Amino acid sequence: MMSTVSIVTLGCKTNQFESAAMSEQLCQAGYQQVAFEDGAELVIVNTCTVTAATDAQSRKLIRRARRLNSQARIVVTGCYAQINPEQLNQLPGVSLVIGNQEKGQLIESLVENKEPGQIRVSAIRESRQVDPLKLTGFEQRSRAFVLIQNGCDAFCSYCIIPYARGRSRSVLSADVVRQIEKLSTNGYPEVVLTGIHIGQYGLDLNPKKDLLSLLKEIEGSQFSGRLRLGSIEPTELTTELIQYVSESKWICHHFHIPLQSGRDDILQRMNRHYTTDDFSELINKLVAFCPDAAIGLDVITGFPGENENHFEETCQFLEKLPFSHLHVFPFSKREGTPAARMPDQVSGAVMKNRSTLLREIGQRKYQHYIKRFIGSSLDLVVEGGVVDGLRKGLSQNYLPIWIPDESAQPGQSCSAHIEGVFKDGLMGSVGDIANSRE
Numbered sequence: 001m002m003s004t005v006s007i008v009t010l011g012c013k014t015n016q017f018e019s020a021a022m023s024e025q026l027c028q029a030g031y032q033q034v035a036f037e038d039g040a041e042l043v044i045v046n047t048c049t050v051t052a053a054t055d056a057q058s059r060k061l062i063r064r065a066r067r068l069n070s071q072a073r074i075v076v077t078g079c080y081a082q083i084n085p086e087q088l089n090q091l092p093g094v095s096l097v098i099g100n101q102e103k104g105q106l107i108e109s110l111v112e113n114k115e116p117g118q119i120r121v122s123a124i125r126e127s128r129q130v131d132p133l134k135l136t137g138f139e140q141r142s143r144a145f146v147l148i149q150n151g152c153d154a155f156c157s158y159c160i161i162p163y164a165r166g167r168s169r170s171v172l173s174a175d176v177v178r179q180i181e182k183l184s185t186n187g188y189p190e191v192v193l194t195g196i197h198i199g200q201y202g203l204d205l206n207p208k209k210d211l212l213s214l215l216k217e218i219e220g221s222q223f224s225g226r227l228r229l230g231s232i233e234p235t236e237l238t239t240e241l242i243q244y245v246s247e248s249k250w251i252c253h254h255f256h257i258p259l260q261s262g263r264d265d266i267l268q269r270m271n272r273h274y275t276t277d278d279f280s281e282l283i284n285k286l287v288a289f290c291p292d293a294a295i296g297l298d299v300i301t302g303f304p305g306e307n308e309n310h311f312e313e314t315c316q317f318l319e320k321l322p323f324s325h326l327h328v329f330p331f332s333k334r335e336g337t338p339a340a341r342m343p344d345q346v347s348g349a350v351m352k353n354r355s356t357l358l359r360e361i362g363q364r365k366y367q368h369y370i371k372r373f374i375g376s377s378l379d380l381v382v383e384g385g386v387v388d389g390l391r392k393g394l395s396q397n398y399l400p401i402w403i404p405d406e407s408a409q410p411g412q413s414c415s416a417h418i419e420g421v422f423k424d425g426l427m428g429s430v431g432d433i434a435n436s437r438e
Helices: 013-028 052-068 079-083 085-089 101-112 161-165 173-185 211-219 239-247 264-269 276-289 308-320 348-371
Strands: 004-009 042-047 073-078 094-098 118-120 143-147 190-194 226-229 254-260 294-301 325-330 377-387 390-395 400-404 413-422 425-434
Touching: 004 013, 004 052, 013 042, 013 101, 013 143, 013 190, 042 052, 042 079, 052 073, 052 079, 052 085, 073 079, 073 101, 079 085, 079 161, 085 094, 085 118, 094 101, 143 173, 173 190, 173 211, 211 239, 226 254, 239 276, 254 276, 276 294, 276 308, 294 308, 294 348, 308 348, 325 348, 348 413, 377 400, 377 425, 390 413, 400 413
Parallel strands: 004 042, 042 073, 073 094, 094 118, 143 190, 190 226, 254 294, 294 325, 400 425
Antiparallel strands: 377 390, 377 413, 390 400, 413 425
16 A cells, blocks of 8 residues: 655755655655645655754654654654754654765665664765765756755854765766756756855865856756756855856856855854955946846844944945845854854844844845836746736746736746736736747
8 A cells, every 4th residue: 555755844955955856766666745734654854953943843843743643654854863863863753863864765764764763864074975866856847956066164153054964075067967957858947056065066076176167067968948056155156157157048147145244253253254345346246247137145143242233234234235135044053063152142032123124124125126127028937836817937037927827837938028016026928938048
C-alpha cells in the first residue's frame, strides 16, 4: 500500500531546492505526496536555524504534524537538525533526525532507521566536496532552482550557517550546466542559481573558477530561458560581473546584496569586510550600469551595541541609497557565535520598533521604484494560480505583474504593458507571448 508523505520547508532557496529533490526521491520510491494539512503518514520537516524564530517555527510544525496524525512518522532535517539534533530528537513524535549531508540518502535512512529516536548527522565542516542532489522538476512550473554551491567560510559574527552548512564547496560547472539544460528542456522558463555563498563559486575547484566564468559557460549551452542570480556579497560583485549581467538580455537585472548595517564600526564587529563608502560606491555603480535593475538589500537591526544614534545613521544611509527592496531582520542571538557573547544586547521591544521603521523606508523605496515602470513594457514569466480573474507573473526585475487570467498560461513568457500599481505590484495587459530567450 502506497504511503503518503508531506514535506514542509523553512528558510532559504537552498532548502527549497533540497526539499524538491527529496520529494522526487520519495515519489520515485512509491510515496504519494499530499498537503501537510492532510496528516500524512510520513512528514519531513526541513528546518532553518538562521534565527530563534525559525527554530520556534520548526518546533511548532513538528507539534502540529503530530496533532494532524498521531501515528505519523516525523523526520526532521535541515540546518536546525544539523546544529542541534539532540534537542529535536527529544520532541514527542520525532522518529528520525538527519543532517544536511544526509538528505541525499533519505530513502536509505528511512529504511535503515525504523526504530524511533535515531540520529544521522555527520560532521559537515569536514566535508570538502558537494554531492548535489538530483532533480528533474519543480512543483511550480514557472521557476526552478539550481544549486551551484553549498557552505560558507565567511563566519560573520552573528551567523550560525557556516556550522550548519559546512565549508564552501562548489558543484562542477559541467554538472551545473547539465542540470540547467535538463530543466530548460523540461519546460522551465526561469532558472535561479542558488547556494549559501554563490560569490565564492569555483574557488575550491581545481582549476579554480568563478561565478563569471560559470555564467559564460551557461551562455554557451543549450539553455533557452532566463537566469536569475541568488544573493551575492558586496565584496564579490566585481565590475566585470556587473557589466556582463548588464549587457546580457537573458540574465535578470536583479541583484540581492546583504548590507546588514549603515555603520562602519558595527560592520567591523559583524566581521563584514567593507565600509559604508564601499557599499554606496557599489550600489551607484550598479545603477550606472543597470538603471532599471531591482536592487534588494538585507539589513539587521538590533545588533549588540546598536544605540539610537547608530540606528538613525543606518536609516539616513538607506534613505540615500537607490534600491528597490529591503529585507529587515531583527538580530537573533545564536549560541556558538561571537555576537551572542557581545555586551550591550538590544531588547526585543526596541528591535521590533526599529524593524517597523526600517520596513517603512523599504516600502517607500519600493513604491517609488515600481511607479517608474507605469506606461512601459516589461517581460515576465507567468506563475500559477488565479485570484479574482487575474494571474500573476514575475518580471526580470523582480516585480509582480498582474494580468488577465486568459492572457497567458503558467510557465509562458510574455510582454506586458504596465498600466498602474495594483496589490503588491503592477497591473498590465499582455502583448507578445514567447517561449525562448533572444
